[in-house]
Amino acid sequence: MGLDIRLPIGLMFGIFGLLLAGYGLATSGSDLYQRSLGHNINLTWGLVLLAFGGVMLWLSRKGGK
Amino acid sequence: MPQGIELGGIDYVILVIYFLFVLGIGWALRRQTKTSEDFFLSGRSIPAWIAGLAFLSANLGAQEMIGMAASGAKYGIATSHFYWVGAIPAMVFVGVFMMPFYYGSRARSVPEYLKLRFDEKTRGFNAISFAIMTVFSSGISMYALAKLLHLLLGWDFNVSLWVSAAIVLAYIYLGGLTSAIYNEVLQFFLIVLGFAPLVFLGLENVGGWSGLVAKLEGVATAGGYAPGAWSHSWATMGSPAANPMGVEWFGMVMGLGFVLSFGYWCTDFLVVQRAMAANSMAAARRTPLIAAVPKMLFPFLIIVPGMIAIALTHAGAGFSLPKMADGSWDYTMVIPQMLAHYFPPGVLGLGLTALMASFMSGMAGNVTAFNTVWTYDIYQSYIKKDATDAHLLWVGRMTTVFGILASVGTAYLATQFNNIMDFLQLVFAFVNAPLFATFLLGMFWKRATGHGAFLGLVLGTLAAAAHHGLTLPAGAPVGIKGGWLAAPPMHAYSSEMAQNFWTAIWAWSVCFAATIAISLVTRRTKTDDDLRGLVYALTPRPKEEHLPWWKTPEGMGAMVLALAVLLNVIFW
Numbered sequence: 001m002g003l004d005i006r007l008p009i010g011l012m013f014g015i016f017g018l019l020l021a022g023y024g025l026a027t028s029g030s031d032l033y034q035r036s037l038g039h040n041i042n043l044t045w046g047l048v049l050l051a052f053g054g055v056m057l058w059l060s061r062k063g064g065k
Numbered sequence: 066m067p068q069g070i071e072l073g074g075i076d077y078v079i080l081v082i083y084f085l086f087v088l089g090i091g092w093a094l095r096r097q098t099k100t101s102e103d104f105f106l107s108g109r110s111i112p113a114w115i116a117g118l119a120f121l122s123a124n125l126g127a128q129e130m131i132g133m134a135a136s137g138a139k140y141g142i143a144t145s146h147f148y149w150v151g152a153i154p155a156m157v158f159v160g161v162f163m164m165p166f167y168y169g170s171r172a173r174s175v176p177e178y179l180k181l182r183f184d185e186k187t188r189g190f191n192a193i194s195f196a197i198m199t200v201f202s203s204g205i206s207m208y209a210l211a212k213l214l215h216l217l218l219g220w221d222f223n224v225s226l227w228v229s230a231a232i233v234l235a236y237i238y239l240g241g242l243t244s245a246i247y248n249e250v251l252q253f254f255l256i257v258l259g260f261a262p263l264v265f266l267g268l269e270n271v272g273g274w275s276g277l278v279a280k281l282e283g284v285a286t287a288g289g290y291a292p293g294a295w296s297h298s299w300a301t302m303g304s305p306a307a308n309p310m311g312v313e314w315f316g317m318v319m320g321l322g323f324v325l326s327f328g329y330w331c332t333d334f335l336v337v338q339r340a341m342a343a344n345s346m347a348a349a350r351r352t353p354l355i356a357a358v359p360k361m362l363f364p365f366l367i368i369v370p371g372m373i374a375i376a377l378t379h380a381g382a383g384f385s386l387p388k389m390a391d392g393s394w395d396y397t398m399v400i401p402q403m404l405a406h407y408f409p410p411g412v413l414g415l416g417l418t419a420l421m422a423s424f425m426s427g428m429a430g431n432v433t434a435f436n437t438v439w440t441y442d443i444y445q446s447y448i449k450k451d452a453t454d455a456h457l458l459w460v461g462r463m464t465t466v467f468g469i470l471a472s473v474g475t476a477y478l479a480t481q482f483n484n485i486m487d488f489l490q491l492v493f494a495f496v497n498a499p500l501f502a503t504f505l506l507g508m509f510w511k512r513a514t515g516h517g518a519f520l521g522l523v524l525g526t527l528a529a530a531a532h533h534g535l536t537l538p539a540g541a542p543v544g545i546k547g548g549w550l551a552a553p554p555m556h557a558y559s560s561e562m563a564q565n566f567w568t569a570i571w572a573w574s575v576c577f578a579a580t581i582a583i584s585l586v587t588r589r590t591k592t593d594d595d596l597r598g599l600v601y602a603l604t605p606r607p608k609e610e611h612l613p614w615w616k617t618p619e620g621m622g623a624m625v626l627a628l629a630v631l632l633n634v635i636f637w
Contacts, residue, residue: 003093005115005247009254012086016079016415023075023411032409036266042411045262049415052258 004063010056017050070217070405076414083418084232086251087425091236091244101457104241105437106173106342111243113348115250117355120339122249125256126206126427130367130420135396137364137371138386140309141281141295142636143302144371145364150322153357153629155330157622160353163331164340165607166508168349170598173341175334176442182507182599184515184590185446190522191500192442195334196435198493200468203431204475205486210424211476217401226476229421233429234469238462242342242437245429249339252422257359259419260366260400266407267373270384277369280376287379295372298636311539311560320566324573328501335434346607350618357625361632374399428472436464487545495533498569499525499576506580511593511600517584525576532571538564 024043027033033040098104111119136144172178176195180188211225236244271277281295288294294301294308301308302317310317330336330353340352377384378394384406389395404416440461445452452460479486503522506513534550537543538561547564548554558564597603614620 003090003097003247005090005250008086008090008093008247009251012082012251013254013258015082019075019078020411020415027409027411035409036262036407036412037269039266041262041266042409045412045415049258052254 004060006056006060006063010053010058010060012053013049014053014057017046017048017053020046021050022046069219070401070413070417072218072414072417073410075411076417079414080418080421083255083422087232087236087248090247090251091239094240094244094247097243098239098241098458101440101454101461102173103243104458104461105433105440106338107241107243107246109342110344111246111339111342111348112344113351114355115246116339116343116348116352118253118359119246119249120336120352121356121360122253122256122426123245123335123339123430124427125253125423126202126430128206129427130256130400130423131209131397133363133367134371134374134399137368138375138394138396138399139371141285141297141372141375142364142368143295143298143308143310144368145298145632145636146317146321148360148364149298149629149633150318151326152330152360153625154322155326156353156357156360157625158327159331159337159340160350160357161618161622162601163504163508164350164353165346165604166599166601167337167341168343168346169604169607173441174438175332175337176438178599179503179507179518180442180446182591182596183513183518187503187515187519187522188442188446190519192438192446194493194496196438196443198496199335199431199435199438200471201475201486201489201493203428203435203468204472205479205490206424206428206431207472208476208479210421210428213401213420217405222480226473229425229428230469230473233425233432234465237429237432237436237465241461242338242433245433246339246342248429249426252426253359255415255422256419257366259415259422260370262412263400263403263407263416264366264369264373267370267377267403270382270407271373271376277373277376280380280382281372284375284379295375296636298633300637305559305563310562311558312563312566316563316566316570320569324498324501324569325566327505328497328499328569328573332500332504333497334438335430338434338437347618350607351621354618354621354625358628361625361629370403371396371399374403432465432468432472435468436461439464439468484545491533491545494565494568495526495529495572498529498572502573502577503580506577506584507600509601510581510584511596511602512584512589513580514584514587514589515591516587517580517582520583521576521580524579525572528575529568529572532568533564536564536567 020042024040024046028040102108133144167178170178170181172181176188176192179191207226207230210229211222214220214225215222236248271280278296282292285292285294288309290309291301291307302314305311305313340349343349343352374386378386386394386402387398404413408416440457444460445457499522502525503518507518531550533547535554536556536558537548537554538546538558543549546561593603615624
């Protein structure tokens, strides 16, 4: 089919993950997180997205040999 | 008024990256779209898991996200009936029993199947009503998105409308259905991963599942219902007065679970097109079965936030839904309001992008279904019969442009005349209600004739209109809600939902009976040979006997159904 959809999915969520986790680290302890009940949701969820993106990228490499 | 959302720089960055990926996918696919079948059916090359997620995502439009979250607040966990009763069985049925005819007949659209199985007029009736309906749905979806963006972010209505329309246009124009399907898969993951933190934070805030159930008891008793009315899906279904939906189990199971659900999942080209694009019969049959698994879990993602929102609002515990002008809660604001309340900049951009993705996937689903039906079933059938394939591909692209412009026009119409929209949606509901009877008889009874099918559909549609005109939901004014045929109305339903379900039941029954009766007195115009591959008794079963039972479509379907039953029991 030419394009393996797992590649753009992996890339996009990988980028989102890096952005959120990076932003979460930079804003750690800030008042922002009163909204999210004290959790640094950007850091946590950024890592989750990064892991998801990584799995997708790995699958696309494995599948597209 | 809902709480406004202030976006930070990071939120805009996420939104822009998403748009770049969406457009990039269209761009990457532009060279592979060489024939009309590439454009309209992805060259029948899509693997099962991708088709399955797209099958689900195409349905995950604005109405779904906003509407089901709103219903979660209004009716509680009983909203799950729209999933565990009103979707899963039909999805299993279309995969196991119907896909052999859709895919096996090589029909390029659902109306084309009707042409092969019955005759031209049945196809024409279905194609034309479907084409108009998709343009309107896509327009209403755009209108809702632009209005929401204006309300929440203060963005200009016109800019929001045209920009979202232009993005959807660009990626479908370039890559056709493949582009729409790929983006639907991307959107699926975005929606799940964008809203999941909302559920976690909301649940923590409300004190976990037990805290939620306890607070919902307050909501239920304040409304005059039994304490469990918001946290049990079946326990209060015995009588319409006992639950906030105002429906009883029989009307719900037959109207929603059978007529409306099978009518949508089994005959609506918007979803069926995704399965027709699959790369093999085996993949086409698995498409709806794969889709059924996440579909089953969506109540936790979409309905639970609504339940949390109403529980917290009622308990006065920090979070509150906004009120409408008349003082009642604005349930449609559940998701946007929770995003604004719980998400700091960062995940806020992700959640908002997920919301936009859901609008865009619903819009794109309608547009791709529209351009296919228009090009194959209307243009090629009635306007230019000898069109070359290259010409059809060109028409498809032009139709995409036209369809999007028409949707934008519809969106503007909706800003001016909300009543017209309500009226049109009502008419479409009448046309759709009897459809599944026609397909059921067409696929499983070779004696059903073209005249029978066509007149059955017309009579079923009229029956729906008549039932609507003769009845009225309690407390509603005569007019668009019903009662316009008889004063006083012959029957008063306890809610609009109950009236809808029974309208569907009547329409289906009349169509079913009329199609049988008229078929018996009209001559067959199609021989057994003509119907090979189109009717159950004349089609060899697709065999996949080298597989263990749990890998066959039947085995997968049985497991999916068992899981759905289990969920119903757990939340009984």
